[in-house]
Amino acid sequence: MLHLHVWGPAFGLPSIDAECLAIIAYFHNVLPSSLWRLIPSNDPAVNPSNLLPALQHEDKWISGFQPIIEYLTSAAICDGLDETLSPIQRADSVAYGAYLRAHAGPLVDLSLYVSAANWAATTRPAYSSLLTFPLTWTVPTLIRAEAIKRAEHLGLAELDTDFDPNGGLHLSAGRDALPETFRRHIPLMTKKTVHEEMTPEQATAIRLFGLTEDCLTVLDDLVKGGDEEHPRFFTDAAVSSLDCLAFGYLALMQKPAVPRSFLKDWLEPKTPRLHRFVDSMLAAITTRGDLPWVTPEPTSVARFGGRILDSVLRHIPNLGEHYASELRHRAENQKTGLDQRALMLLMGVVLTGLATGYGFQAYRAMQPFGASTQSWKPRRSRTRLSEFGQLGSMLSSAMGPFQPVPSGLDLGARDQGGPNGMLVEVDSEVD
């Protein structure tokens, strides 16, 4: 039995992730549903490569679209979908697969993750329905941060309105950067310019549409010709692995109901063939019967807690990056347990923690700045006048055994101070 672990369904599609969608389409086309199980585990950490989709067959884990397909063929589980292709068609299949990852992938990232409006209205709620409670606060933002990194080279950071190149308050942001209470006191002097009135998607529309056009025209050129009702990339009737991969990316461009739908707006009128392609692939999946969904095994409390802790740790600035790269390093070298490197790191963290704690305590114990030095003198005689320094001693010797009436406050202080000294409260507030 093959167990396929994926990200769960969203937007009316079987999965929220492009490669998961692609592999689901592939499995559904090559295997009868009695031979495999689809598990929406929503946790990349189920397999050692930390990537979904992941295939569990007996004791082996294989992750990623291309490796899983290669494994299916090499383990002779089923015939590949690309058997009938000519060598040059196979070459095209590999090349266009790379093209999809290189160009369609960042477009999907832009639309679903980078664009703040789409993220808030569509993608994040979708993740919230996939994950359980505390993880909905930590995991989606990490996924988004990764997507933003992948789409960074397109230079369209404006889509993320939270993104601020200079960090913090800066003048070009104008009124919007000021807190609400300040804004009320400043009279509204300027009207918003046309540029400010536009959404970031409108302001960058030319570049966005340029990118979309470049990417989709290349794909559209390959689909040209053939069946108009059921367009496919190579042969008319059968489905190839490239069809599955393209379905994964194009469906995520077309199906999610995003408020700023620049991809869909291009896909529908300009490349109707690709639009029909997605619809017919989706229809083919549904007509072949239900997907063999299985509810994932309930995660243990320890594992769940570990995942929460892990995602929280990754959020810590600076430290989180080191933590993530250290974990990646360990996973790459397949290390488990403690080794010298981990031990050194652990000791380093503990020592730094101790030093910081000690420093903090030492700081707390220091006198407040500006407080005068206090000195205690043993009280030789019972007279209170000697408390007033030299003058007091002189007075007391002049006045003889005179005892002033102690006030209530003094009494309390004497009790705290013990027999030989007393604490004097000094106003230590320093401004």
Added chain:
Amino acid sequence: MAGPPSRPGWFAVPAPVRELFKIFPLTTLPAESLPERAPERARVRPSLYVFARTLEDARSGRPSFNPQCLKWQTFLRIAGVDVHLVPSNNHASPSGALPFLLLPTTPTSIPEKQPSTQPGSNAVTKPTVPLTGSKIQRYAKDNSPRETTFSDSPPSRTEAYEALLSQSLRPAWLYALYLHETNTPLLKALYLPPSPILYLPSLHTLRNAATDEILKTTRRALVDPHRLLVDATDALRSLSALLADNDWFFGQPDPGLFDAEVFAYTYLIMDEAFGWADDYSLAQCLVKFDNLVEHRKRLYERCWPETIEEEVNTN
């Protein structure tokens, strides 16, 4: 809301100080023009700034060790544009990456209306803007002495196969050169400063940048050397199928930019003098595809005929 103007605020500058500061600046000198108007010597040939091992290598025009630089170097050679190679590094580049091309300095006539703020701009040469990427391609096409018309290969397929190079072959290249432990001496010789104080931090930075780049392009969570090699082999197999029995890619009569791009990788991968370690070998993936090896040899003989002659003479 504003108070009467006579009442100074808490933060108002006292009047005498304000008067004093109003004097400055005493005079404003006209802006200096860039020193580029007076280069050390006028360039007669365009200069291509590339990574090169030694000054001698650059002077004799040997292939650069960086795939990006070699790509444009090869393309300029295909076009027959004679360039002067300058060994350089990323810090010299205005865009932060090599290569870039500086055009030959050309004398220009003094414009009719001279803006009075630039008295020094009646220079004999026009400041040149460094060319990068597709601008080099346009320059090479415009200035090619040969009659080759760089007939355009099918654009969408070219783009797909270019993605194959950047998506599948480049991560394996990056891993082999930057991250593979046994290639560290090679990396040190090529990109790192000799000083031990600078060496370790630079190595660390380079490796982190390479890891980030590989993870971003492969869209995976881990760097898997074996997987990268498998992907690279797939890419080479596809390229081999695309080339088939033709001399140049896409069945063109003359080599083009895509040929140069493939050559930039295949030449360096199979270069015996490059100093690759044996245990992570892209060359072993490449030798399986005879037509790619032939393509590499063919383009090298076409673009570097002088080194072939040298080799014949020395033998």
